[in-house]
Amino acid sequence: MSRSPMIVRTIPALRRAIDGISSKGVTTALVPTMGALHDGHLSLVRLAKRRAAKVIVSIFVNPTQFAPTEDFGSYPRTWNADLALLAAENVDLIWNPDVKTMYPDGFATKILTEGPAKVGLEDRFRPDFFTGVSTAVGKLFTQCRPDFAIFGEKDFQQLRVVTQMARDLDLGVKVIGSRTVRERDGLAMSSRNVYLSEAERRAAPELYRAMKESAKRLRAGDDIKAAMAAGAALAVAAGFTLDYFEVRHAETLRPIAAVKDGPMRILVAAKIGTTRLIDNVSV
Numbered sequence: 001m002s003r004s005p006m007i008v009r010t011i012p013a014l015r016r017a018i019d020g021i022s023s024k025g026v027t028t029a030l031v032p033t034m035g036a037l038h039d040g041h042l043s044l045v046r047l048a049k050r051r052a053a054k055v056i057v058s059i060f061v062n063p064t065q066f067a068p069t070e071d072f073g074s075y076p077r078t079w080n081a082d083l084a085l086l087a088a089e090n091v092d093l094i095w096n097p098d099v100k101t102m103y104p105d106g107f108a109t110k111i112l113t114e115g116p117a118k119v120g121l122e123d124r125f126r127p128d129f130f131t132g133v134s135t136a137v138g139k140l141f142t143q144c145r146p147d148f149a150i151f152g153e154k155d156f157q158q159l160r161v162v163t164q165m166a167r168d169l170d171l172g173v174k175v176i177g178s179r180t181v182r183e184r185d186g187l188a189m190s191s192r193n194v195y196l197s198e199a200e201r202r203a204a205p206e207l208y209r210a211m212k213e214s215a216k217r218l219r220a221g222d223d224i225k226a227a228m229a230a231g232a233a234l235a236v237a238a239g240f241t242l243d244y245f246e247v248r249h250a251e252t253l254r255p256i257a258a259v260k261d262g263p264m265r266i267l268v269a270a271k272i273g274t275t276r277l278i279d280n281v282s283v
């Protein structure tokens with residue numbers, strides 16, 4: 001049986017709700033989202049339920065992480081469907097602030113992250129992205145005061161950046177990464193997959209296959225350059241234009257010179273048509 005989550009849209013109402021939960025002394029987990037929920041998000045919610053007694057999901061399309069040329073205006077917004085999905089998961093609270101609530105007039109504070117936020121991956125192509133994410137997530141953490149926060153491994157650099165931020169700022173939140181959920185053909189689930197045309201959707205899983213090819217070669221002891229070039233060539237042959245297709249140290253995200261310098265993670269961002277996909281696999 002599903003029950004309706006409490007929906008909160010103002011800071012005073014959120015404070016009352018969070019005070020109510022913490023007075024009961026139970027653990028809470030936050031799943032930060034921008035809505036347009038799919039099975040990948042639901043797997044984060046299910047992990048949150050295993051870790052904590054109460055689950056909060058935030059739905060906020062955060063304007064500060066979009067560049068002016070990006071899709072803030074057209075980002076899918078599917079409130080009714082999201083609400084039905086979260087009710088079916090028995091989520092306790094949905095935090096759904098509007099832009100003015102998150103960034104009131106005169107708002108003038110940013111969280112500038114370095115370390116994994118400055119390694120020449122997403123940050124090279126979206127220079128303000130992690131400042132926008134970190135500022136929004138930092139606020140979500142202080143507003144909701146969760147014990148745990150669950151993020152998908154699909155946005156692997158984001159996961160590393162928010163983990164570092166929570167630790168550096170002593171936010172008292174344990175950040176937990178959750179495995180990427182894939183369609184049956186291997187495409188990583190993403191709210192932006194709805195942008196793909198039929199032909200692009202058919203080609204899209206090749207990105208995953210390309211990463212797996214490089215991972216297989218690295219595991220077999222191939223030299224890094226050759227292994228990555230083989231995977232990148234497969235992605236390009238499938239119609240992708242690559243922003244990056246790289247193997248990095250899985251913790252620091254810094255470049256690695258040799259396989260023995262691992263653990264390794266292959267990270268990729270690539271465009272098919274006008275849609276930019278990001279994905280990653282462990283090696």
Ligand code: PAF
Pocket residue numbers: 032033034060062065133136137155158
């Ligand atoms: O991954 C996302 O959906 C967003 O970047 C996040 C973490 C909700 C911050 O706006």
